[in-house]
Amino acid sequence: MKKFFDFCLEMEFFFKVTISCLIMQQIFYWLLHDIELNFISQVLLYWFVSSVSFYSIGFFIEKVIKNNETLKDKLTVRLKKVRKQPFPDFTIKGIMVGEIKSFITALIILYLAPEVTRGNSLLLNFGWFLSRIIIADLCFYVSHWLLHRKLLQKIHLKHHEFADSSSFVAGHKSLTEYIIVTITDLLPIFIFGYDITQLCAWTVVGNAYNLEGHSSLSIFFIPSDFHDLHHTCFQGNYGIQGFWDRVFNTLNVPTKKIGIMFPVASVEEYITIKSSSNID
Incomplete structure (x- = not known):
């Protein structure tokens, strides 16, 4: 029964992302369907949506949610305490370099990937x-x-400078790792092609679960300590969430967050309590 609920929790993540993307795509379609966008316009739009969503979601998590102690305590299930670390300050140079990389990424993806109007x-x-x-x-x-x-580990060490995690650690990586991640992100788009409304929706939701995954909070998509365990152990939990880690036997089991935002975990807890009371 436990394995069944674990599988359902992982499917819950996939469906949350899918439905969230579908809702966002409808919004972008409503805004853009009467507008004819050329290649440069699409690149600028994709870059703008990606950057604005990254910073706005990240600052909302870090400055609004985490500054509310009641909300912060309610949304965390972290069990393993780690040493608190100061995180890098935002600098004009850092932001500019990040935006240049983001723009070039948008340019490469839209230039190479096949556009499909659906x-x-x-x-x-x-x-x-x-x-x-x-x-x-x-x-x-x-x-x-x-x-x-071992062969590639040094490339990834910059991201692992932090055992304690924070939303914006999601973007803290070396240039080489950034290129590798960009190529990785290209593969599914090459397989399925892209529609600009789908791509914009994907980048907003992708930023949301990526920032949440590094935030140490269970807000909506991912248990708060799934990626925490990866940073503290430096092994296991290599996926976005646990499905492929379970398939390839590299899972460090995260603590399940109970609540309306994580319904499978709530159902599992209810059935477990019910079964225990029946036995007693």
Whole structure:
């Protein structure tokens, strides 16, 4: 029964991402369907959406949610205490370098990936997003696992300067790792092609679960200590979440967050309590 609920929790993540992307895609379609965008316009839009969503979601987590002690305590399930670390300050130079990398990434992705116009079919978009998150998780797992092998480990060490984690650690990586991650992100787009409304939706939701995954909080997508355990142990939990780690036997089991945002864990707890009371 436990394995069944573990599988359901991992499927819950895939469906959360898919449905969130579908909702965002509908918003972008409503805003853009009457506007004809050329290549440069698409690049600028994709870059703008990516940058604005990254900083706005990250600052909301760090400055709003984490400054509310009641909310912070409610959303964390971290069990393993780690040494508190000061995180790098934002500098004009750092932001500019980050934005240049982000713009070049958008340029490369939209130049190389095949554009496919899918209209506004909910079924097609649902299938695209669900397939994309499952394949993206696998691609990330493989590249992340490789970055922890001795040959490539030095490339990844900058990201692991922090045992204690914070949302913006998600973007703290070497240039070489950034390129590897960009190539990894390209693979699913090459497989499925892209529609600009889908791509914009994907980058907003992708930033949300990536920032949450590094935040040490369980807000909506991922148990708070899934990636914490990766940073503190420097091994295991190589995927975005636990599905592929379970498949390849590299899972450090995270603490399940109970609540309305994590319904599978709540159902499992209810059934466990019910079963225990029946036995007694």
